[in-house]
Amino acid sequence: MGGSDGVRVGVLGSYGGRNVGDEAILTAMLDRVQGARPDTRIVVFSRDPDYSRGVRPDVEVVGWEGASRERTSEHMRGLDVLILGGGGILYDTEARRYLRLVRTAQCHRVPVFTYAVGAGPLTDEVDCDWVRSTLTDAAVVTVRDEESQLVLEEAGLERPITVTADPALLLRPGDSGEELLRAEAVPRGVRLVGMSVREPGRAATDLDEHGYHQLLAHVGDFLVNRLDAHVVFVPMERDDIRHAHAVASHMTDPSACTVLRGASRPQQVLDIVKQLDLAIGMRLHFLIFAALAGVPLLPLPYAGKVFDFAQQVGAPALRGVARENVGLLLAEVDRLWDERSARQAETAARTAALRTRADRTAEHFLAYLETIAPPPVSGPPAKHPSAGPRPLLAREDL
Incomplete structure (x- = not known):
């Protein structure tokens, strides 16, 4: 997988919906991945492609709502890996919509990496069936909190699930x-x-x-x-x-x-x-x-x-x-x-720990990416400032 034109990574989530939180997730995720792997070519599957192109002119954008399976397949079959998530998308009546696209990718033998996905409430049996049948075959499953892990387990997903943290925790405030x-x-x-x-x-x-x-x-x-x-x-x-x-x-x-x-x-x-x-x-x-x-x-x-x-x-x-x-x-x-002054130090320390957990999602993904698409031999990938050497991770290690 991968090629002279770079590794192609699809990203599927609630993007293009004009929700600041979802777009924060996408921004943090792409900045982190592309910063470490400049050869990555991103394909964002968006609910509003025109909006997403305006926000992220540096990536390819594909509209998926209302698109036929054949049209979606054209874009899925060219991917090296599909990222699912980064936000809360696996809940009743909505989970099946995203997982249909995931199943399309899997039909084309595209591996799927769930990226700090959020889940719940999830009690509808149809959606639970989609979760079990689709995520069982995912290469790696990471969720953003313990609540999501519990929701997926109660839906019947029987496979390793790694808890990390929300990708947006990697953003930093500025001065505007x-x-x-x-x-x-x-x-x-x-x-x-x-x-x-x-x-x-x-x-x-x-x-x-x-x-x-x-x-x-x-x-x-x-x-x-x-x-x-x-x-x-x-x-x-x-x-x-x-x-x-x-x-x-x-x-x-x-x-x-x-x-x-x-x-x-x-x-x-x-x-x-x-x-x-x-x-x-x-x-x-x-x-x-x-x-x-x-x-x-x-x-x-x-x-x-x-x-x-x-x-x-x-x-x-x-x-x-x-x-x-x-x-x-x-x-x-x-x-x-x-008590605001007394609480600030504890909150800052806990938030720093969550930032470290959030970065682990990217580390897991980048390690997995190296196993399916090694970086170009012309030079090593750029390292994240806070990241040390990382071993290659097998599915069972995650």
Whole structure:
């Protein structure tokens, strides 16, 4: 496999959906892989190819939604390996859509590497069947958290599963945040508390839309009155804007908050989060960005992946976003603010450990890639600054 024109790596996930978290995963993954293997030719399978080409003009982009099996096969058969994942895509009614493409690749004898994939909720028997039949034949299976490992095991997958961490943890904050906030007319010289909300849906089935809007409005009022803060709603997906405005409409003083609209690229959002004094949120990658930026954070778990991340970074691990928890939630916000300095050191240490785990996914993949497509003999591949020598890994070693 591989050739004079480089090794061809397909990447399949929820890319092109204009979700900041998914695009952060893709950015971190490709930067890491291409940095170590410059001969890699990337083919991104995107839900919105025009959007993905605009974001990543350096890679080949293929649209797959609505495409026939024959058309998909044309692109799959030319790959040396297909990466599946990097985000939460294996859940009820959605898993089968991605795994159909995986099966197409496997029919053309293309090995499949699941890259820190996220799973759950996964109880539908059709989707569980797809998981068992498809991932059993994968070359390597890595997941981003213990919750995903448990979900796949409960779905009946009986093979080694390696737990790493979310690829977006490899991103680093920059210095553009102040300018971006100024462009959004966010007040200067005041405390800024970021909030992240999301829509109910298949990935958040327990959310009561109106109930949690009112709950978070109470939190917003508390932040304004207790901390004299300005609340900045940070959308991670387009529909988050509507829900942010719904929360603001229930606040006593909606003028004490700003709903961001201009920042949509992962690096932009990460840089904005770096400017915050506190972060309270539902979206996983908003919380990851806060941890990377050293900002005290309070997760509002709506799913296992958020609860799991809260435990990993030592943040308060509330059990859910429920209306009756308003008193508990306000107490946690108050405690977080009072203890923010003491918590920062522990969170920083835990986040550094997660970054190391996140890099292991890339190390596993690059080691596997060497077994099927050795790098060009003209010179060794570039090494990641934090990476030491790595042995070749057999499937059973992972």
